[in-house]
Amino acid sequence: MTDAAETPGGEDYLAALAGVVAGVDSAARRIAAAQIDELRMLAAAGRLAEAQIAQRNARVQVHDMALRSIAAEVGGVMRVTDRTVQRRIGEARTLVEGFPATVEAWEQGRIVRGHAIAILETGTSLPAEMWAEFEQVAIPRCERDTPNRVRGELEILAHRMHPRSFAERHEEAAAGRCVRIVPGRDGMSDLIATLPTVIAEGIHDRLTQQARAIIDTRDERAAARGDAGVASGREAAQSDDGTGNGDGDGDLATVIATDQRSTDQVRADVFADLLLAGTPALDDTRDTTAGPLGAIRARVQVLVPAATLTGEDDGPCDLAGRSAIDPATARTLASGAQIWERLFHDPTTKVTVSTDSYRVPFGMRRFLQARDQHCRFPGCRVAAIHCEVDHTHDHALGGRTELSNLAHLCHRHHSMKQFTAWRVRQLQGGVLEWTSPLGRTYREDAPTPAVAFTPAAPSPPPPTAPAKPAPF
Incomplete structure (x- = not known):
């Protein structure tokens, strides 16, 4: 006989699941508090080493030796190498002293460690004097999404705020492209292409x-x-x-x-x-010029602002919410596109509201790809081109095929919606509200467009010409 606690949807099962979730939540809060304590102690270790220069009016070498000694002492307690501790001390000082609002948000539980690391790693590409401005925009964005989802947007935000153009910096970085091999174990190696x-x-x-x-x-x-x-x-x-x-x-x-x-x-x-060899070994038509595998072409999903296409803007473009790509490459990809559709965004909500596609079903799919960008289950970022368009309210149960009832889901989460107790409803503006078997709700906002449009001030009306006298 099946135990009631093992029956999905049963009271004992839900009670057991609630206990597991509550325990994980409590443990996560304790871990976060411990991580922040450790972060502050590592930053204090860095300040202690720096104080040696002020006390002795010493050279930089003295500070480095003091930092090495402290790192070795702390490393003995943490059971890691002094080099690792020294690197973590540097990161801790940068985060605590350079991004204090981020640490405070983490301490208050508004964000998690992954968010803080994402803000640190993307924000430090900017000059130090811009860090405070960057985190003021980044923190609210992190509060609404998971670290893996938000990282690409933070990267693009930092690129757009940077005083040097992204195109210029990408050109310099591309000069470092290379292929290298890293020997591994048991006769294996990693072949890495940058x-x-x-x-x-x-x-x-x-x-x-x-x-x-x-x-x-x-x-x-x-x-x-x-x-x-x-x-x-x-x-x-x-x-x-x-x-x-x-x-x-x-x-x-x-x-x-x-x-x-x-x-x-x-x-x-x-x-x-x-x-x-130039062809897959198991391609049945490998002796021909275009076998089944050879005919497959790569696909990438890129969101390109109109200003970038016209050359008015040299900022980064968005590769399906994953990372930034340079504008020159985006223009090259756009030049080979066989189909074009204009997308209009509401200047107030920044949400895509219409497309000028003539064929409605096809246009709706492309509209949704632009709106969703990726799977709309919380935390998932499988690109929309690899997802299925799902009726939020099942079509078999009367759900209509309209934008307010459609969203992209990857195969994994589409199946989960169909065969588990997870439920979803779509709110205005493409917002999805997911409800777990325990009744917890998770809000899933439509991704923020890669570029925000600000409506221009209306032009003053032309001067009215004086009325001519009526002829007699």
């Missing part, structure tokens, strides 16, 4: 598509190869006087039928095949 973000994303997307194509067609290809192997074997037996020499299709069918590789493994193998 490339412009859009190129790296495109490579990963094409490898993923090809890997999925190989995995999804295993049975079909094995059966086709098996039939071809039997036929070719019979022909060889007849032409070679019973020697039975076939063309190897049966062996390949066996290889395909026993292929149990994961997506990561297939992706790595296809990557190696493409670089070493």
Whole structure:
């Protein structure tokens, strides 16, 4: 007999789940308090080392030796190396002294450690005198979303605030592109390519598509190869006087039928095949110029402000809420786009409100891609082009196919919405309100557009010409 505590939706199950969630929440608060205490102590260690110069009127070398000594002492307690402690002391001082409002928000529970690290790492790309201005904008944004979601937006925010143009800084960074190898264990190594973000994303997307194509067609290809192997074997037996020499299709069918590789493994193998041989080993039409795998092309989802397209703005563009890309690359991608649609944003709410697409269903999908950018389950950032458009209120239950009832969900969270007790409703402005089995609610706002439009002041009306006297 099934225990009541194991029955999803039962009272005992929900009570047990509530206890687990409350325990995790309590533990998270205690961990955050301990992390902040440690952060302040590490910052104090850095100030103590710096004080040695003031007391002794010493050179920088004295400060460095004092910092090394303190780091070694603290490292003995933390059981990490002195180099690691010294690096963490530097980060702690920067966060505590350079971003005090961020530490305060973390202490109050408005944000978590991941938010603080994201603000630190993106904000320090700006001159120190701009850090306070940056965190005043960044903290409210962090309060509404998870660290992995907000990081890309903070990066773009920092790029737009920077006194030097993003295009100029990207050009300098691109000069450092390279490929390097890092030896690993057990005969394995990491091959690392440092490339412009859009190129790296495109490579990963094409490898993923090809890997999925190989995995999804295993049975079909094995059966086709098996039939071809039997036929070719019979022909060889007849032409070679019973020697039975076939063309190897049966062996390949066996290889395909026993292929149990994961997506990561297939992706790595296809990557190696493409670089070493120019084609995936299991592409059935690899001898032709455009086989099924070879015909797959990379896809990236980029939000490009109109001002960037016209050259009026050289700020960064948004790669599906993940990170920034340079405007020159965005313009190059845009020049090859076969379909264009203008998107209009409400100047007050910054929410996309309409598109000039003629074909409504197709235009609605593209409209939603621009609005959602990624999966709309809290914390998920799978790009919208890899998601499914879901009816918030099920179509089978009367939900209409309209913008206010549609949102992107990845396969994982679409299935969870269908087969678990998680529920969602859509509010005005594309806001989703998710309710967990315990009744907890999680608000999921539509992503902020990569560029905000400010309506220009209305032009004064032209002067009215004096009325001419009526003729007699």
